[in-house]
Amino acid sequence: MSSSSSSSLHIITLMWCLFLFFTWCVEVADATSSTSEMWFENLVKNSNNSTGGSKVEDAQYFHIYYGQTFKVIKNGVDGKSYLLIQNNTKMATRTKYCTGRIKSFVIPLSNYSVETESFPVSFFELLGLLGTLQGITSDTVASECVMKSYMEGGIQMISKTELDKLKQFTAHFVGNTDEQACNFATFLPFYEDTPLQRAEWIKYVGVYANLEMRANQVYDSVKENYLCLTKVAANKTTSFKPIVAWLDYSEGTWSFTKDEYKMKYVVDAGGENIDESMNKNTYNISVSDNLDDLFAILCTVDLVIDETYVSDPATYTLSTFLQNINIEDKSSIGFLANQRLWRYDKRVLNSSLDWYNGAVSQPQLVLADLMEAFFPTGNYSTTYLRNLAKAKPVVSINPQTCTRATSAAMEPVVVACQ
């Protein structure tokens, strides 16, 4: 088929679609996926009613469009669009999409499940959505209230390979972009570059539950507190800002991690990242030249955040760090002499870190922790960070530490800021 006849066919089909609107155009549209996408693009272009909706201010990887009876989320990571149709409309019974680029869901979701490995369920908790969470895929979820609901029988455990069972839920949220069933919805805040951009993904969840107002309110509160703390941090800097390195050890080598959001945290908390030009990527501790280079850099660093993964964080102590890095004389290295070695594994449940859950939706708490690490007052009890050099232990969270009714919304914390 020539391209001109193909595109005129598309236009005719598209006009048909617009004319018939939702009666049977979806079936026509499904016949060829590019026609379907054109029809859809048109729908999005004509959906400009954001009354009572969420407006994305900071996040880069999703957009929300509003129609009168539906909404569209465009996910910029996987390139997919989600057509969310209100349950009380005719469109909800007639329209179903599951193409490579477009999926439809009837909202508000009557139930949902989550692939819980390293998944930030706290976003759902801030919106008060645990009451309709009915399935999880592992008990390595760092949320005391999700675990409480699971222990009380409110949530089923389903292996992530049991697709037939996962298909029973109105939506199944996953944190990756792998090949997926029709009811899978991706939730990808980890792709964003800054802490606030990640936190704004609460609006992405809110849209599926018609909870835009609540999502906006939570994000506004988090953002206001975060920006207030940033101003305080900027004022705290005395003559020099502390120089901070994030370090990771794996298979005999140390490396400096440079994730954008971590660099941003350091700057926002009033610190300075080590100069990128100074370090190469990895240092093999069995190679003495490598070790000398690493020590030379570490001598210029004021504070280290050790990110080394271990299956049981409780067993990771200062001596584990010293062993891994092969340092005998602690006094020669400033951050060790001054006890400024931290880890972000303070809150743990079943070996999984709340750093990958609660810290993503409430970055103001991480910022406050970093400020206490950079400019110690001794007055602030950190949430996610523990001082390894001072032998601070991990805090095990468990179902008993969930103090609210599981279906009630979790309130965002507002850190004192003056």
Ligand SMILES: *[C@@H]1O[C@H](CO)[C@@H](O)[C@H](O)[C@H]1NC(C)=O
């Ligand atoms: C928004 O929608 C209204 C009515 O649905 C329409 O009149 C208006 O032209 C649209 N505006 C834009 C910028 O598309």
Ligand SMILES: *[C@@H]1O[C@H](CO)[C@@H](O)[C@H](O)[C@H]1NC(C)=O
């Ligand atoms: C916009 O959406 C709101 C809420 O869904 C609805 O109440 C309102 O009538 C809509 N406005 C227009 C102009 O379509």
Ligand SMILES: *[C@@H]1O[C@H](CO)[C@@H](O)[C@H](O)[C@H]1NC(C)=O
């Ligand atoms: C739509 O969802 C609301 C809220 O969950 C529910 O109360 C209502 O019964 C649903 N309506 C239909 C037609 O499914």
Ligand SMILES: *[C@@H]1O[C@H](CO)[C@@H](O)[C@H](O)[C@H]1NC(C)=O
């Ligand atoms: C989830 O909700 C859908 C639609 O209301 C229903 O058909 C399905 O049985 C529910 N799934 C579970 C596991 O309750």
Ligand SMILES: *[C@@H]1O[C@H](CO)[C@@H](O)[C@H](O)[C@H]1NC(C)=O
């Ligand atoms: C920053 O410090 C200046 C001078 O000490 C003070 O006037 C200002 O109020 C401070 N700002 C904040 C946000 O603490």
Ligand SMILES: *[C@@H]1O[C@H](CO)[C@@H](O)[C@H](O)[C@H]1NC(C)=O
């Ligand atoms: C580190 O160096 C040792 C000795 O040269 C070598 O055997 C080992 O494979 C190196 N490790 C890595 C991860 O490159």
Ligand SMILES: *[C@@H]1O[C@H](CO)[C@@H](O)[C@H](O)[C@H]1NC(C)=O
């Ligand atoms: C996970 O935590 C729950 C609640 O504390 C516990 O019952 C369960 O045995 C733990 N699972 C594993 C694999 O440790």
Ligand SMILES: *[C@@H]1O[C@H](CO)[C@@H](O)[C@H](O)[C@H]1NC(C)=O
């Ligand atoms: C600790 O907090 C108390 C009460 O809020 C305050 O008076 C005191 O100045 C604080 N100490 C430091 C070192 O910030």
